[in-house]
Each structure stands twice: as structure tokens, then as C-alpha cells.
Amino acid sequence: MTTRKRHKRSRHSVSWLGVLALEVLVYAALVTLYLVLVLRALRPVLLSTAEHHRAVYALLSVGLMLGQGFLLEFLTTLFVGLFVRARREEGLASPALEKTLKR
């Protein structure tokens, strides 16, 4: 492999890792916030339903797990999309960032 090709590949992988790191950071922040909110706001409700209303508790459990999946993924895509658009307007969007926006 030539030096130029190797250099091109390493530049590409850095930008791919950068996009992944950005997505992971945004997601980590959101999922932590979600956990804190659920622990603070829903803890008494979950405790009470787990003891007295199992059917409601079962539905709440599934809803909380599914909800975070869809909601947080949507928010992550939204925030990363906004970041990529801002970089594009500044003329700084890399091919990896453009690919993220297309998804």
C-alpha cells in the first residue's frame, strides 16, 4: 500500500471515529438524563405498581425501555443532524459527516 493511500485511509478512519464519538457522546448524555429523570420522577409510581398493579407495571416496563430507544435515538439523530448542517454551512463537513446526515 502506498504512503498516500495509507494516509488517506487513516484520515478517513479518523473522521469516522469522530462521527461515532460525537453520536456516542450525545447519546450517553441523553440516556443519563433519561435515567436520572425516571429515577427521580417515576420511582414511587414504579414501586407502587410493582406491588399492587402488575399489569400496569409490565406495560410501564416495556414502555420505558421502548420509549428510551425510540425517543433518545430520535433526539440523537436530531442533534447530530443539526451539528452536521452547521458544519456544512461553515464548509467543514467531512464525507463521514455527510454520510451521517444522509442516514
Place this chain on the structure above:
Amino acid sequence: MDFPISGAHLSPLWLIAVGLVVGVLGGFFGVGGSFLAGPALYTLGLPMNLVVGTDLAHIMGKSVVAARKHRALGNVDLKLGLLMVGGTIAGVEAGAQVVQVLKRHNIADLVLGCTFTVILIALSAFMTWESISALLQRKLAQSGQIKIGSTVKDRIHFTGLIKKVRAWKLPPYVSFPASGISKVSLWAVLGVGLVGGFFSGLLGGGAGYIRMPSLVYVLGVPTHVAIGTDLFEVIISAGYGTVSHALKGNVDILIALVMHTGAAVGAQIGAAMTEHFHGPKLRLAFVPLPVLGAALLLYELFQKGLVKL
């Protein structure tokens, strides 16, 4: 940290760390990761019934994240996943019924443990042989020494079963353009779902270690699509299991949510990593997982004194 639903006192950092590891594996290989998360929760002191239920809830949440990520990468065949659901649900129920019968005869732990160990080791051995053969063939094809018809990157060496299954004359037939399947009997699709669901009901977890290889070697689904579609199926089977266990009081959703904080991040990383691996290499990297699961099971069987040397 206290978890009042189960009355357990567990370290949240440890739960997040376990979740992160299982999340990366789940996102990368399309498995639920119950064979790792289950023993980890059990080691922390959670009773077995709560381990199974809580693990299922966390697996479902993590699979949603990983499946959505795979869908964005074009790795989920939604039509195939939806058609398999019928077989999966029937399989989960059948597996759970077999567990009840074994429990009545007091041989559940021994029979299930031994069956699971044999299946996992056989699966690992087969996948090692197949993926190494496919990699060797790919190398020969790339150097021009042999000619192979299918896609060079996602070459499958073991195609005998795929050809037989696709030749089945058992209507109705379905096609899956997203997986490159032009015609296959619906019964074969339901059968794959049924087998995966059966092992999920029998041994717990999402049974991705069976379903993912079945999709590749029985239906001929490309490895990336098999991983994404399997994750979709894990959401269904784990969701069904979560409701069932929550009704029986076997789910501590607060523990599941804390674990999920790590798992969701791990699933993002794992799913993104699949973009940089191709068919046989991906399948070869999968091999240590069933071996690890088998080792953990054997350890438990020896610990309980069910198997002696």
C-alpha cells in the same frame, strides 16, 4: 444503590459496565448477550428469577437501540423479521412448555445445561470451519486462482443447506429483496423463527446465537442483514418475555434501566463497528461468544454438582 422493587443493593457503576460490554457485543453480533449479563447479575447477588426477567427487559431496550442503528445502515430486512415473528412467538411458548415438563421431572438444570453446552460448542466449531474456509476461498478468488459466483466480500462456504431449503416445493412462497432472496417457502422462514424462539423459551434470553447463524446458513441471508434482522426478532421475543416475567414479579425495571445506560451506548458502538467488517470475518469474530457461554454454563453445572468429573 438500593433497588426497592427487588430489595437488592447493587453498584450502579458495575451494572453500567456490564451493560456496556453486553451492549457492544449485542450491537456488533446481533445477540442479546444474556449468556454474559445473566451470570454477571447472578454473581452480584440477584435471585435467579429476577436475573432472567430483568435481563430480558434490558436486552429488549438495548436491541431497540442496536436495531435502529442497523436499520439506518440498511441492515434490517423488516419483511423477513415480521414474517418470522409468528414462528418466534410459537417457539418461545413451546420452549417454555418443555421447561415446565423438565421442571416437573426435576431434571431441568441438567438437561438444559448439557443441551445448551453441546449446541454452543458445536455451533462454534462449525462457524470456525465455515468462516475460515470462506476466507481461504476469498483469498484464492482475489488472487485469481479460483472463480466464485457469489459476492466475494460476504462469501458463505457452506451453501448446501441454503440450496436445499430454497428448492423446497412447499407453497406459499415469499421473496426478500433486501436479503437478496428471490423465492423461498414461507414455512422455512417460520421454521427459522420457531427454532430461535424455541431456544429463547427453553434457555432464556434472545437466542441470537442460534437465530443469527440460522439466517445465514439456512436462508442464505447476508451476515450484516442477519445481524440487524436478528436484533429486530430479539426485540419481539425479549419484549414478550419481559411482559410475561413482569406479570410474575420477576422484573426490576430500575436495575434494567441502570444497566441500559451502559448497554445503549455500547450498542451504538457495536452496531457502528459492523460497517468495518465483512461476512466471514464477522462470523469468525462471533465464534468466541458461544464458547464463552458454554464455559460459563459448564462452570455453573460443576458448581451445582450436577456434572462431576
